[in-house]
Amino acid sequence: MNQVLTETIRVTGLFGYPVIHSFSPAMQNAAFRALGLNYIYVPFCVHADNLGAAVESVRALGICGVNITIPHKERVIPYLDWVSKDAALIGSVNTIHNYNGTLKGYSTDGPGFIRSLKSIWRSPSGCRAVVLGAGGAARAAVYALVKEGADVWVANRTFLRAVELARSINTATGADRVVPVDLLGDDAKNALLRADLLVNCTSVGMYPNVNEQPVPEEWLHPGLFVYDQVYNPLLTKLQKSAQQKGAETSGGLGMLVHQGAASFEIWTEQTPSLDIMYDAVLGAMGAGHSEL
Numbered sequence: 001m002n003q004v005l006t007e008t009i010r011v012t013g014l015f016g017y018p019v020i021h022s023f024s025p026a027m028q029n030a031a032f033r034a035l036g037l038n039y040i041y042v043p044f045c046v047h048a049d050n051l052g053a054a055v056e057s058v059r060a061l062g063i064c065g066v067n068i069t070i071p072h073k074e075r076v077i078p079y080l081d082w083v084s085k086d087a088a089l090i091g092s093v094n095t096i097h098n099y100n101g102t103l104k105g106y107s108t109d110g111p112g113f114i115r116s117l118k119s120i121w122r123s124p125s126g127c128r129a130v131v132l133g134a135g136g137a138a139r140a141a142v143y144a145l146v147k148e149g150a151d152v153w154v155a156n157r158t159f160l161r162a163v164e165l166a167r168s169i170n171t172a173t174g175a176d177r178v179v180p181v182d183l184l185g186d187d188a189k190n191a192l193l194r195a196d197l198l199v200n201c202t203s204v205g206m207y208p209n210v211n212e213q214p215v216p217e218e219w220l221h222p223g224l225f226v227y228d229q230v231y232n233p234l235l236t237k238l239q240k241s242a243q244q245k246g247a248e249t250s251g252g253l254g255m256l257v258h259q260g261a262a263s264f265e266i267w268t269e270q271t272p273s274l275d276i277m278y279d280a281v282l283g284a285m286g287a288g289h290s291e292l
């Protein structure tokens with residue numbers, strides 16, 4: 001079914017600033033069309049000063065739901081009627097669902113990451129993971145890994161942010177499984193040399209800084225699986241270095257698709273085609289939104 005632009009169409013979208021480079025509209029609209037759903041996904045460029053009014057417009061206009069991206073994932077929480085336990089714990093919402101006028105907030109970043117990781121590697125249960133970064137993506141990844149039963153060393157350039165992240169997740173989960181380390185010190189190197197899994201949740205290596213990597217190549221080794229959450233470029237410098245050292249790798253495209261699929265399921269209660277979502281993102285990248 002083609003999207004029919006009458007008042008019966010269900011509107012979804014994205015609130016962020018900026019949103020021009022997002023692949024989500026291509027990905028979600030392709031998935032709606034493939035299932036014959038009369039839904040549409042629209043990018044909305046929302047300045048921080050207008051966030052409260054924008055969220056209230058979801059209710060006022062009967063918008064079905066929206067994704068929330070940088071820089072609003074944390075600041076959006078006070079405007080919602082209800083927030084899932086996991087989203088409250090990591091302090092981040094990337095999906096709003098307008099449920100009969102009640103605005104509910106979820107985070108699909110962690111589940112999207114774990115679904116993607118399991119589809120290309122294995123369950124992280126029992127593994128030793130090093131997570132680079134202490135921003136929103138790192139919080140979601142660390143919490144999701146701990147819930148899956150991994151032990152996590154979180155390494156950040158600003159060490160105090162790693163300390164705070166580890167403290168809050170350890171307190172919230174009641175499990176002492178997260179250890180903070182300084183990204184620039186020997187503790188990070190030693191943790192990585194003994195790790196099974198490395199997850200890059202920094203923006204290092206992201207377009208246009210494609211010749212940068214967050215850790216030296218000497219710290220990488222065979223037996224390590226490297227998951228770089230950066231998806232533009234598809235093959236990052238970190239992945240290339242890891243492959244040269246005999247490690248297996250993945251970029252962040254799978255996570256992008258899986259977190260989008262999880263939002264789609266919340267809004268529609270249907271399961272989208274992952275293949276169609278992958279193809280749509282790759283098509284949008286090829287259309288000139290990235291360096292590809």
Ligand SMILES: NC(=O)c1ccc[n+]([C@@H]2O[C@H](COP(=O)([O-])OP(=O)(O)OC[C@H]3O[C@@H](n4cnc5c(N)ncnc54)[C@H](OP(=O)(O)O)[C@@H]3O)[C@@H](O)[C@H]2O)c1
Nearest residue numbers: 133134135136137138157158201202203206229252255256
């Ligand atoms: N694949 C997906 O679906 C997906 C989803 C979400 C995010 N991501 C990616 O994950 C990355 C992080 O996103 P975010 O939302 O967590 O961003 P964020 O909150 O801004 O955090 C950025 C992190 O990167 C670190 N960092 C930045 N520049 C650095 C440098 N030159 N050297 C070392 N560390 C540096 C920061 O360290 P400091 O604390 O020291 O500043 C911070 O820990 C982005 O590349 C984003 O595209 C991917």
